[in-house]
Amino acid sequence: xxxxxxxxxxxxxxxxxxxxxxxxxxxxxxxxxxxxxxxxxxxxxxxxxxxxxxxxxxxxxxxxxxxxxxxxxxxxxxxxxxxxxxxxxxxxxxxxxxxxxxxxxxxxxxxxxxxxxxxxxxxxxxxxxxxxxxxxxxxxxxxxxxxxxxxxxxxxxxxxxxxxxxxxxxxxxxxxxxxxxxxxxxxxxxxxxxxxxxxxxxxxxxxxxxxxxxxxxxxxxxxxxxxxxxxxxxxxxxxxxxxxxxxxxxxxxxxxxxxxxxxxxxxxxxxxxxxxxxxxxxxxxxxxxxxxxxxxxxxxxxxxxxxxxxxxxxxxxxxxxxxxxxxxxxxxxxxxxx
Amino acid sequence: xxxxxxxxxxxxxxxxxxxxxxxxxxxxxxxxxxxxxxxxxxxxxxxxxxxxxxxxxxxxxxxxxxxxxxxxxxxxxxxxxxxxxxxxxxxxxxxxxxxxxxxxxxxxxxxxxxxxxxxxxxxxxxxxxxxxxxxxxxxxxxxxxxxxxxxxxxxxxxxxxxxxxxxxxxxxxxxxxxxxxxxxxxxxxxxxxxxxxxxxxxxxxxxxxxxxxxxxxxxxxxxxxxxxxxxxxxxxxxxxxxxxxxxxxxxxxxxxxxxxxxxxxxxxxxxxxxxxxxxxxxxxxxxxxxxxxxxxxxxx
Numbered sequence: 001x002x003x004x005x006x007x008x009x010x011x012x013x014x015x016x017x018x019x020x021x022x023x024x025x026x027x028x029x030x031x032x033x034x035x036x037x038x039x040x041x042x043x044x045x046x047x048x049x050x051x052x053x054x055x056x057x058x059x060x061x062x063x064x065x066x067x068x069x070x071x072x073x074x075x076x077x078x079x080x081x082x083x084x085x086x087x088x089x090x091x092x093x094x095x096x097x098x099x100x101x102x103x104x105x106x107x108x109x110x111x112x113x114x115x116x117x118x119x120x121x122x123x124x125x126x127x128x129x130x131x132x133x134x135x136x137x138x139x140x141x142x143x144x145x146x147x148x149x150x151x152x153x154x155x156x157x158x159x160x161x162x163x164x165x166x167x168x169x170x171x172x173x174x175x176x177x178x179x180x181x182x183x184x185x186x187x188x189x190x191x192x193x194x195x196x197x198x199x200x201x202x203x204x205x206x207x208x209x210x211x212x213x214x215x216x217x218x219x220x221x222x223x224x225x226x227x228x229x230x231x232x233x234x235x236x237x238x239x240x241x242x243x244x245x246x247x248x249x250x251x252x253x254x255x256x257x258x259x260x261x262x263x264x265x266x267x268x269x270x271x272x273x274x275x276x277x278x279x280x281x282x283x284x285x286x287x288x289x290x291x292x293x294x295x296x297x298x299x300x301x302x303x304x305x306x307x308x309x310x311x312x313x314x315x316x317x318x319x320x321x322x323x324x325x326x327x328x329x330x331x332x333x334x335x336x337x338x
Numbered sequence: 339x340x341x342x343x344x345x346x347x348x349x350x351x352x353x354x355x356x357x358x359x360x361x362x363x364x365x366x367x368x369x370x371x372x373x374x375x376x377x378x379x380x381x382x383x384x385x386x387x388x389x390x391x392x393x394x395x396x397x398x399x400x401x402x403x404x405x406x407x408x409x410x411x412x413x414x415x416x417x418x419x420x421x422x423x424x425x426x427x428x429x430x431x432x433x434x435x436x437x438x439x440x441x442x443x444x445x446x447x448x449x450x451x452x453x454x455x456x457x458x459x460x461x462x463x464x465x466x467x468x469x470x471x472x473x474x475x476x477x478x479x480x481x482x483x484x485x486x487x488x489x490x491x492x493x494x495x496x497x498x499x500x501x502x503x504x505x506x507x508x509x510x511x512x513x514x515x516x517x518x519x520x521x522x523x524x525x526x527x528x529x530x531x532x533x534x535x536x537x538x539x540x541x542x543x544x545x546x547x548x549x550x551x552x553x554x555x556x557x558x559x560x561x562x563x564x565x566x567x568x569x570x571x572x573x574x575x576x577x578x579x580x581x582x583x584x585x586x587x588x589x590x591x592x593x594x595x596x597x598x599x600x601x602x603x604x605x606x607x608x609x610x611x612x613x614x615x616x617x618x619x620x621x622x623x624x625x626x627x628x629x630x631x632x633x634x635x636x637x638x
Contacts, residue, residue: 024541025460028452029468032512035449039487039509040475046486100356107352110345118353120622121361127621128364128614131572131588135596136363136610139370139603145378147366147385212360224629273479276572280592294481301485302577311485318482325474 051312056305069312073300078288079313082296086317089207089292090272096211097218097267098260104215105222126216134280137209141195141281149192166192199289202282206290209277214270218263225259226252265324272320293317364614367607372414374399378603388413418604422595427582428609431590435613438500438586439568442507446515446564447557449508454519455545459528469520476513480573483509488577502578503586507571511564518563518631522556523549525630559627562620569613587613 051069055062073079108119125133140147152166166187173187187193195205229252237243237251275294278284284291284299291299293316301310369386370378376391383389388410393399400416401407422428457469487506496502526549534544550557568586575589582594591609595602621628 021460025456025465028456028460029465032449032453032516033468033472035508035512036472036475039506040478040483043483043486043490044478046490047482050486050489103352104356107349110349112346112349114350115353116622118357119625120618121357122353123621123625124361124364124614124618127566127618128610129566129570129572129588129617131570132591132610133363133614135592135606136367139601139607140363140366142603145381145385150381150385212363215356216360220625220629227629269477269479273481275481279572297481297485298573298577302488307485307489314482314485317479321477321479321482324477328474328477329470 047311047315050308051315053308055307062308065308069309070315073309073313073316078291079296081289082291082293082313083316085203085290086272086292086294088203089210089278090268092207093210093214093271094264094267096207097214098264100211100215101218101222101263102260104219105226108219109223109226122219123216125213126220130213130276131280133213134209134277137205138196138281141205143194143197146192146195148195152187153189153192164189169193196282197286199286202286202290206278206281209281210271210274213277214267218267221259221263221266222256225256225263228259229255261327265328269321269324273317364611367611371419371604371608371611372411372416373418373604374413374415377413418602419608421602422605422609426595426605427585427590428595430583431585431587432613434500434584434590435569435586435588438503438507439565441504442511442568443561443564445504445508446511447561450512450515450519450560451550451557452545453512453516455523455549457516457520458523459531469517472513473517474513476510476517480510480571484573484577487574491578496578498579498581498584500579500584503568503571503574506574506578507568510571511567514567515560515564518560518628519553519556521631522553522559526552555627556631559624559631562624563628566617566621569617 050062052064052066053062054065054069104122108115108122139145152169153164155162155164157163166189170187173193193201195201233251233255237247242251273294275292275298278290278292278295279298282290284295293313297310297314300306300313304310373388374391374397375394377383377389380389380391383391386409390410390413393415397415397417399413401412401414404412453472457465457472461468491497491502491506494502496505530552531541531544531548534548535541539547570588571586572588575586576593579585579589582590585594587609591606595606595609
């Protein structure tokens with residue numbers, strides 16, 4: 001107290017202020033909040049403004065054209081396809097992720113010998129920088145030296161036996177080829193599938209790679225949800241005679257649903273707004289068939305220097321974000337009430 | 339005993355196939371990185387192991403006398419791995435990534451530690467809303483912001499300079515870090531700082547002397563995951579910077595190591611593998627803390 005008395009009334013008032021929650025709490029938050037407002041909020045507003053101007057590269061302003069860019073983008077066939085692709089890409093990859101992560105998390109939550117190492121293998125796709133790990137897939141799906149194709153078209157039985165993996169794959173392809181929007185065609189030993197050179201297969205490859213990279217993250221969130229279920233719940237379920245599938249359906253699933261929703265919402269946002277996987281695997285090709293909203297916005301805004309329309313295209317993602325935001329907010333409140 | 343064995347067997351049966359699919363690309367990168375051109379581009383060779391083939395110009399069979407090596411590894415070469423260190427800017431990109439990541443982590447901690455503490459301890463009802471608000475900005479993706487930001491960056495004269503990334507990356511690391519730290523601070527019993535306050539410490543001193551030391555593991559987790567977010571970032575890295583010397587790993591490898599249609603697959607795979615392995619080891623070691631922080635926030 002002696003030190004405070006010596007320091008004089010001015011700094012004493014300041015110190016008292018620092019002890020006051022009503023001052024200290026906002027004072028500690030404001031630098032971070034300010035930074036976010038400047039670097040997320042302002043650019044977002046700027047994006048909305050730009051989307052209504054005819055700005056090109058090298059400008060920050062342009063003639064105000066209202067919603068011209070949005071309607072212009074909408075009437076472009078490539079945009080329509082990009083929108084459809086984004087929806088398919090997001091839903092399909094997240095469906096794979098949900099099922100995979102659900103199964104994997106249940107198996108990983110209990111400790112067993114070798115779990116540390118297996119978990120390391122499973123975390124690899126999440127830890128590796130996505131831009132470079134996708135290059136790995138560029139090589140795996142190579143048009144000539146694809147390891148997948150090598151396995152498909154080579155005789156897997158040694159010494160004269162015959163087993164070719166492409167035959168069952170061909171059967172599957174034959175089945176899905178009857179779907180109206182699928183054009184795959186037959187494959188044989190001399191014509192292995194061109195994973196990145198054929199529109200339908202390229203979409204499948206992109207969906208697979210995205211699911212591959214989101215799966216570890218979703219699994220981790222699922223594990224978090226599972227391990228937060230108190231052991232008493234399991235004991236109570238045991239006493240009540242609930243086992244196996246019934247226990248899963250009536251006990252584990254309802255308790256895990258909230259955190260699974262969080263993982264799903266994250267996955268949706270990170271997938272719908274991602275452009276790395278598509279940009280590196282196909283850059284939107286072949287023939288602009290695999291563009292997503294993000295890559296189409298990049299193509300229009302940066303490559304073709306049409307800043308205003310590019311901004312408009314990426315803003316078509318905003319509804320997705322708004323829906324997810326509302327769900328998350330609703331969800332956070334629900335958790336707090338309980 | 340049979341029951342535990344069976345349970346373990348089931349675990350292996352489920353986790354094993356997933357692990358194989360998820361880790362296969364990395365195994366494949368590893369195998370590819372050491373191959374000679376003659377071996378790699380021969381469809382008659384089983385691609386999963388190494389085979390004798392006449393070395394191409396400039397390829398040195400590094401292990402040719404070590405016949406005890408399995409999988410025909412005595413036919414492998416390190417020439418293509420050496421190539422990325424001697425003939426490309428790879429080391430420069432690693433250095434750039436480390437500099438950007440380090441500076442961003444520093445800025446992130448300076449801003450997010452006070453914010454996280456305040457949200458966890460000092461602020462009441464409105465703090466909850468601010469916390470959720472900050473977290474939600476993490477969901478605003480670079481793909482929505484890169485167009486306007488690219489103009490702002492060039493107006494500021496930061497085009498093609500690493501500072502542009504140092505300035506912009508905290509916009510996604512801060513929300514993420516604040517959220518995690520808020521979770522960590524909540525798990526620390528309030529009695530600890532109350533005791534310090536009673537002993538005459540000021541709030542800030544209690545934060546620095548009592549809370550900060552106990553939170554080191556949590557803060558380390560934030561450091562690792564924020565750093566890896568920076569290493570991962572791709573959209574800003576290719577939009578703001580076009581000079582090859584200023585690239586980070588994520589932008590440099592796909593943009594500059596691939597020249598036109600010429601792919602140096604062995605070198606590319608090595609360049610991919612090198613940053614991935616240490617990051618995965620760090621992730622695995624800090625995973626439990628990450629889970630604790632993530633779920634400590636609000637989604638309990």
